[in-house]
Amino acid sequence: MTVLSGKELPRDGVKLSGEALHYRLDKTWSRQPGLWGWLSTVDHKEIGRRYIITAMIFLALGGLLALAMRMQLARPESGLIDPDRYNQIFTMHGTTMMFLFAVPVMEAVAVYLIPLMLGTRNIAFPRLNAFSYWIYLAGGILLWVAFVLDIGPDAGWFAYVPLSGPEYSPGKRTDVWAQMVTFTEIAALAVAVELVATIFKQRAPGMTLARMPLYVWAILITAFMVIFSMPAVTLASSFLLADRLVGTQFFNPFERGDALLWQHLFWFFGHPEVYIIFLPATGFVSQLTETFCRRPVFAYSAVVIALVSNGILAFGLWVHHMFATGLPRLGYSFYTAASMAVSIPTAIQIFCWITTMWLGRPRFDTPFLYVIGFVVTFVIGGLTGVMIASVPLDLQLHDTYFIVAHFHYVLIGGAVFPLLGALTYWFPKITGRMMSEVIGKVNFWMIFLGFQIAFFPMHISGIMGMPRRVYTYPAGLGWETTNLISTVGAFVVALAVLLFVLNAVTSLFRGRIAGPNPWDAAGLEWATSSPPPAYNFAHIPLVSSRTPLWDERGHLPVVTGLRVDDRELLLTSVLDARPDVREPSPLPTIWPLLAALATTAMFVSSMFTPWAVVIGSLPVAAALIFWFWPKEPGLPPEPVIE
Amino acid sequence: MMLQPRFTDDLATLPTTAFSHRSLTWWGVLAFFLIEGSAFALAFASYFFLMNHEQGWPPPPWSPPDLLAGTLFTIVMLLSEIPNSMLKHAAEHGQLKKVRAGLLIIVAIGVLLMVLRIFEFASLNVLWTDNAYGSIMWALLVLHLAHFLTDWVDSCVLAALMHTEHGIEKRRFVDVSENAMYWRFVWLTWLPIYVMVYWLPRWIP
Amino acid sequence: MRRLLPGLAAVALVACEGRQSVTGGDGLHSGQFNSLFLIFLLVTAFFYLLVIAFLVAAVVRRRGRAEDRPEKSGGEGGFRLILIGWVALVALGLTGLTAASYFSDAAAGGARPANAIRIAVTANQWWWDVRYLDPVPANTIRTANELHLPVGVPVHIQLKSNDVIHSFWVPNLAGKQDLIPGRITDITLIPRKEGLYRGQCAEFCGLQHAHMALDVTVEPMETFEAWRRSQLRPAPPPATPLAVTGYNYIMTQECSACHNISGTPASGQVAPDLTHIASRRSIGAGTFPMSRGHLYAWIADPQSAKPGNHMPYVGLEPHELHGVVAYLETLK
Numbered sequence A: 001m002t003v004l005s006g007k008e009l010p011r012d013g014v015k016l017s018g019e020a021l022h023y024r025l026d027k028t029w030s031r032q033p034g035l036w037g038w039l040s041t042v043d044h045k046e047i048g049r050r051y052i053i054t055a056m057i058f059l060a061l062g063g064l065l066a067l068a069m070r071m072q073l074a075r076p077e078s079g080l081i082d083p084d085r086y087n088q089i090f091t092m093h094g095t096t097m098m099f100l101f102a103v104p105v106m107e108a109v110a111v112y113l114i115p116l117m118l119g120t121r122n123i124a125f126p127r128l129n130a131f132s133y134w135i136y137l138a139g140g141i142l143l144w145v146a147f148v149l150d151i152g153p154d155a156g157w158f159a160y161v162p163l164s165g166p167e168y169s170p171g172k173r174t175d176v177w178a179q180m181v182t183f184t185e186i187a188a189l190a191v192a193v194e195l196v197a198t199i200f201k202q203r204a205p206g207m208t209l210a211r212m213p214l215y216v217w218a219i220l221i222t223a224f225m226v227i228f229s230m231p232a233v234t235l236a237s238s239f240l241l242a243d244r245l246v247g248t249q250f251f252n253p254f255e256r257g258d259a260l261l262w263q264h265l266f267w268f269f270g271h272p273e274v275y276i277i278f279l280p281a282t283g284f285v286s287q288l289t290e291t292f293c294r295r296p297v298f299a300y301s302a303v304v305i306a307l308v309s310n311g312i313l314a315f316g317l318w319v320h321h322m323f324a325t326g327l328p329r330l331g332y333s334f335y336t337a338a339s340m341a342v343s344i345p346t347a348i349q350i351f352c353w354i355t356t357m358w359l360g361r362p363r364f365d366t367p368f369l370y371v372i373g374f375v376v377t378f379v380i381g382g383l384t385g386v387m388i389a390s391v392p393l394d395l396q397l398h399d400t401y402f403i404v405a406h407f408h409y410v411l412i413g414g415a416v417f418p419l420l421g422a423l424t425y426w427f428p429k430i431t432g433r434m435m436s437e438v439i440g441k442v443n444f445w446m447i448f449l450g451f452q453i454a455f456f457p458m459h460i461s462g463i464m465g466m467p468r469r470v471y472t473y474p475a476g477l478g479w480e481t482t483n484l485i486s487t488v489g490a491f492v493v494a495l496a497v498l499l500f501v502l503n504a505v506t507s508l509f510r511g512r513i514a515g516p517n518p519w520d521a522a523g524l525e526w527a528t529s530s531p532p533p534a535y536n537f538a539h540i541p542l543v544s545s546r547t548p549l550w551d552e553r554g555h556l557p558v559v560t561g562l563r564v565d566d567r568e569l570l571l572t573s574v575l576d577a578r579p580d581v582r583e584p585s586p587l588p589t590i591w592p593l594l595a596a597l598a599t600t601a602m603f604v605s606s607m608f609t610p611w612a613v614v615i616g617s618l619p620v621a622a623a624l625i626f627w628f629w630p631k632e633p634g635l636p637p638e639p640v641i642e
Numbered sequence B: 001m002m003l004q005p006r007f008t009d010d011l012a013t014l015p016t017t018a019f020s021h022r023s024l025t026w027w028g029v030l031a032f033f034l035i036e037g038s039a040f041a042l043a044f045a046s047y048f049f050l051m052n053h054e055q056g057w058p059p060p061p062w063s064p065p066d067l068l069a070g071t072l073f074t075i076v077m078l079l080s081e082i083p084n085s086m087l088k089h090a091a092e093h094g095q096l097k098k099v100r101a102g103l104l105i106i107v108a109i110g111v112l113l114m115v116l117r118i119f120e121f122a123s124l125n126v127l128w129t130d131n132a133y134g135s136i137m138w139a140l141l142v143l144h145l146a147h148f149l150t151d152w153v154d155s156c157v158l159a160a161l162m163h164t165e166h167g168i169e170k171r172r173f174v175d176v177s178e179n180a181m182y183w184r185f186v187w188l189t190w191l192p193i194y195v196m197v198y199w200l201p202r203w204i205p
Numbered sequence C: 001m002r003r004l005l006p007g008l009a010a011v012a013l014v015a016c017e018g019r020q021s022v023t024g025g026d027g028l029h030s031g032q033f034n035s036l037f038l039i040f041l042l043v044t045a046f047f048y049l050l051v052i053a054f055l056v057a058a059v060v061r062r063r064g065r066a067e068d069r070p071e072k073s074g075g076e077g078g079f080r081l082i083l084i085g086w087v088a089l090v091a092l093g094l095t096g097l098t099a100a101s102y103f104s105d106a107a108a109g110g111a112r113p114a115n116a117i118r119i120a121v122t123a124n125q126w127w128w129d130v131r132y133l134d135p136v137p138a139n140t141i142r143t144a145n146e147l148h149l150p151v152g153v154p155v156h157i158q159l160k161s162n163d164v165i166h167s168f169w170v171p172n173l174a175g176k177q178d179l180i181p182g183r184i185t186d187i188t189l190i191p192r193k194e195g196l197y198r199g200q201c202a203e204f205c206g207l208q209h210a211h212m213a214l215d216v217t218v219e220p221m222e223t224f225e226a227w228r229r230s231q232l233r234p235a236p237p238p239a240t241p242l243a244v245t246g247y248n249y250i251m252t253q254e255c256s257a258c259h260n261i262s263g264t265p266a267s268g269q270v271a272p273d274l275t276h277i278a279s280r281r282s283i284g285a286g287t288f289p290m291s292r293g294h295l296y297a298w299i300a301d302p303q304s305a306k307p308g309n310h311m312p313y314v315g316l317e318p319h320e321l322h323g324v325v326a327y328l329e330t331l332k
């Protein structure tokens, strides 16, 4: 067997550095220009950006639906929207926000940031990453095209059977919903796998687990939660589709099925899902607090333990969504206790952030304002969560606007505020330009106050007995005022979101040039230029603390020796990040897109005939085989058998 | 202002492939095990959930599935671990000839298993449309079949690949080793399903 | 606090009014709700204040400037102790709340009293079928979209659904309980205060989930007994010529296929019982208050105010409509 020596291949190092290195790496790592290159790219930054923008578009779409609902609910007995449309609208709003905005946007930001924070050149399994984006996009388009064609789902974002079953939801509406779930779950699971592999194996040398930025920890835990929880909803929606399309009886109580099986499966996913949205947001908060308070977050290990226990406990609470179904009381007490217990990790994190502010010197740039807005708002939502974890209280408040208030406080206060802060914070990294501070501050106050105006009154509507998911309500029950105020607030929030978009777009062209590290932050993502080059880092950084850029003023220690004529990454050992393997990283290819198209064709046609699964799997398999079949002919210029 | 690099180690001598947890794909495959493992676990939970509020299992007047096809399937599946282990060992030691042969054997066993699986469906004594009991029995078999088919197709592709010029690359041996690991997952998950589909309906009055 | 104070005030405010309010406290269990809610409100408000006070103090203590160098960790020893104290405090608070919740629940989940009135409620898309059970089958009464309850007497309600999941909820009297097809659930109420209350279906059940209300009248025992006796009476024969037209129409046309009117040939079972329709407070499960005008509106076109409900547009001639309404109005 021929053994080629690898010594003569071009590598980065003392001899190859600076401009010359940039030229070589850029040639290796950048993609073809033009449409083809755009469609076949596997660069995590490009895909992450696309993912973020798509998710933000879904936020705007979901938000516009929210405005429609608020218009309808502004007055009692309003005839603006008929019940059929309204039911589609609130289902689309919840579904879009949860499946197409909140979870994807959190994963999208991670896809962009994690490789940069870890000091690596690309995400693990970058083609899977491209596939994930296309599948997600297809799922979103499917849902919205269906909605425009008046076949939007109308059974609520958790689609309880039997209402969503074959008998009470004839037509294609629920099939669209269930298939959209399949699409987004595949996409989310794929990203979770990439993130786990990237975080475990691609950290810069020296970045032991205990030196990972807290955001990376949050994403690691989140990825595991995705892995353990999303199969539940995939299984549930498959059962539902089977009931609807091939006549199985899983949920049919008259053929030994059980309607509650759906609720258990759905919430076994649904509860972890809310932490899948929330934990990455806590990661943002940790990073922002560190940078703007000018010191590492207090009690790193306590925060990590909090994240881990949050992730574990989240799997023991799902029944708190089902208190009114009449399961045995004793069982309920367990879920109350577990729901209470999950507050402790959150309480720890909140304490650690505020202590960091206390010990540090907070700087009130826009991103940090969002952190403060987050604490002020989220804690209210968390505390109402504790209220409804109590069975006697929840039996009254369940399915009222009090719940709607709770979850918007935690979702918007707990996830969207940190997200907006994070986008403002990393915007210079992504685009090379700063967002306007002045507009940013106005923007913050608008969304913060608008939010309280819109959602605080919902607590009161709920206590006054207003159920959720009603397309109208009678006058005279005292709900008119609070609803009108909510509507006004919703429009303020909408203006604020619009302002954010405007600020981002104008800053893209006119913003101040940022430079690599405009906030003087500590993480590796700030060690490379803004926006980063296709290969992320000219040399792989070497890490010896949790805050590398603060501890290594002036110089960045690096390791060298990766090939520059081929895409190569560094794999390090799982616990202590010792350099271990030089791993080739895949080239751009069109096959992920084609595989996604084949998968889409299979799923969409399976709504019409079950045979589509059989026939449609052939092109999918073909596309996957082409995708994985090695392209480089002959021997690689590396030793083949060591 | 960009930070200036300070050069430390040179890693040019690191290997470009490694087996087991040192390989990236291994972690990917592991993550997929976890995903699929949770799907199986939840399907099992659904089975017990549905069983829980029945007076009998199978609910009368249905009779339990016939044992022959499923038991044969189990035996073949378990025996297949012998060539599978040999294949994995061969891959990890770079023995190309043995790997080629081993893959072909696994593919052939797969065909046999597929035939048995068809008979299994026929011996369930219930249709998926009859009731939820029938639905979950079919679901377990179909879910397992899906994994089994995935691995079988993967084995076919690898068998073809190892017979081409790509077969000599070390990465491909890692792939074969990981494929063998997946096969273990497929038969490991089968064991509880075998008990649930064929034996629990006999043991539970 | 800024937001909790008005919250508290609002709770106090809405506690006194409202026929569909969770703080009404007009039933045994919903009375416990108020005290439990207050406990939760105070404890959570305390923790909220603590967090906000700490936050404000932390951010105003030392303002950062753009040129600040980052600091090393350290100088935080005391805070580790405080963190432990905080966790202990939170754990204590949560234990207290869990215990309060548990005992309140245990008190509410008491045994079903033997002297309870037994009622069976069956939910349909989108109306409530109500039966007062009696050991003597002839004494069973059937009505729809309304409950009459004697004050102070426990009522045990058995809950079933004919189609999808609904939820039985009369907030002034008690928390909710789902009605799930294929299962039988139940709830026990003990109304404490006379009054007119409103219940509403609380689980999304399709197109007209918004119009699935339930009128509840809590009254003295004597009034209740009088009501019960009146409900046992079959419908009187039509007295005026106009009512006779209506009567004939109902008995010979569609209506009788779906609706039951005791004492007449109309014996449909898939729609609300109309034997005493005119004695109810509302039409179409709370869609309209009961009045002649609304009866007209409903029968002329049930689909306009409650689109999608399962009563079809029938298209009566004007004189038939007059007759039907006139007859229905006699069904007290």
Ligand code: HEA
Pocket: A274, A275, A277, A278, A320, A321, A339, A340, A342, A343, A346, A347, A350, A378, A379, A381, A382, A383, A384, A385, A386, A388, A389, A390, A394, A397, A398, A399, A403, A406, A407, A410, A411, A414, A415, C044, C047, C048, C051, C089, C090, C091, C093, C094
């Ligand atoms: C980001 C998302 C998010 C987050 C983080 C949470 C957090 C929590 N949620 Fe929430 N929840 C949702 C999103 C979220 N939720 C959604 C979307 C729904 C509705 C789904 C639907 O029906 O459509 C829902 C519904 C929901 C229900 C079901 C209500 C019903 O339908 O009847 C319950 C019941 O227990 C609940 C409880 C909790 C609890 C206990 C927490 C806890 O994790 C909160 C912990 C945090 C704190 C408590 C604050 C900080 C702690 C302190 C300051 C310490 C001091 C506190 C005390 C001593 C009390 N949530």
Ligand code: HEA
Pocket: A057, A059, A060, A061, A062, A063, A064, A066, A067, A069, A070, A090, A091, A093, A094, A095, A097, A098, A101, A102, A156, A157, A158, A404, A408, A411, A412, A416, A454, A468, A469, A470, A471, A490, A493, A494, A495, A497, A498, A501
């Ligand atoms: C992260 C998730 C998320 C977010 C951000 C929101 C945001 C909002 N939600 Fe949402 N909501 C849910 C998740 C979310 N919601 C869920 C899960 C449900 C349950 C659904 C169900 O019951 O099934 C729900 C239900 C729900 C209801 C209850 C409906 C019902 O029960 O009948 C209401 C009612 O007011 C409401 C209102 C709002 C409002 C006013 C906003 C606002 O904050 C929205 C603000 C944003 C905008 C208004 C967008 C502005 C955009 C533009 C102005 C265009 C920009 C232009 C360009 C890009 C060019 N929501």
Ligand code: CUA
Pocket: C123, C126, C165, C166, C167, C201, C202, C203, C204, C205, C206, C208, C209, C210, C212
């Ligand atoms: Cu019945 Cu909602």
Ligand SMILES: [Cu+2]
Pocket: A270, A271, A274, A317, A318, A320, A321
């Ligand atoms: Cu939950």
